[in-house]
Amino acid sequence: GAVVSQHPSWVICKSGTSVKIECRSLDFQATTMFWYRQFPKQSLMLMATSNEGSKATYEQGVEKDKFLINHASLTLSTLTVTSAHPEDSSFYICSARGDLSYEQYFGPGTRLTVT
Amino acid sequence: AQTVTQSQPEMSVQEAETVTLSCTYDTSENNYYLFWYKQPPSRQMILVIRQEAYKQQNATENRFSVNFQKAAKSFSLKISDSQLGDTAMYFCAFMKPGNFNKFYFGSGTKLNVKP
Numbered sequence: 510g511a512v513v514s515q516h517p518s519w520v521i522c523k524s525g526t527s528v529k530i531e532c533r534s535l536d537f538q539a540t541t542m543f544w545y546r547q548f549p550k551q552s553l554m555l556m557a558t559s560n561e562g563s564k565a566t567y568e569q570g571v572e573k574d575k576f577l578i579n580h581a582s583l584t585l586s587t588l589t590v591t592s593a594h595p596e597d598s599s600f601y602i603c604s605a606r607g608d609l610s611y612e613q614y615f616g617p618g619t620r621l622t623v624t
Numbered sequence: 625a626q627t628v629t630q631s632q633p634e635m636s637v638q639e640a641e642t643v644t645l646s647c648t649y650d651t652s653e654n655n656y657y658l659f660w661y662k663q664p665p666s667r668q669m670i671l672v673i674r675q676e677a678y679k680q681q682n683a684t685e686n687r688f689s690v691n692f693q694k695a696a697k698s699f700s701l702k703i704s705d706s707q708l709g710d711t712a713m714y715f716c717a718f719m720k721p722g723n724f725n726k727f728y729f730g731s732g733t734k735l736n737v738k739p
Binding site for chain 1: 657666667668669715719721725726727729730731732734
């Protein structure tokens, strides 16, 4: 099956700094990528959807200036958490979809801890 | 808006026995897809089974099968011959075909398989 990777798998940063998370589709071209946030023992919450070469579409209540999403190529999307605060600590998951199918493939997730 | 409801926050089953996880959804769409995802402690999302709404036949994948009742908007997952490795969070998800193919996830059911 299709493989999606995320880097880093775990990151600790200080309050006020920015951190970038990468999501890569390793063996297919991802025309659409999705970013989710998951708090402990809760479901996945969709943050935004990005199409390659276009601006991301953010879900209601998600601050686009805080969570910067770039989908510059068909294999890479990045999520940058700007001016991170402890309440941004969470598990961030990406998924990717190719052009020919509705199937989405999930990355392994990134644990962000803001101290 | 689409909503997905999983009314069982946590369930337990003895190894080798059968367990059924419930899921209901609300939509005005006629054409859509339904999924069950497994999230083990590693937190990697794993597709268990999917069902296209236009198909009347219930999907099966080895020990996993669904009971899809379109009129009742119900989509339960049956796990037969439960194994210790089935211990995980299980999420029911709805997807409406379209440009973005967004997932709408339920709140999840924590399944514990006991030896």
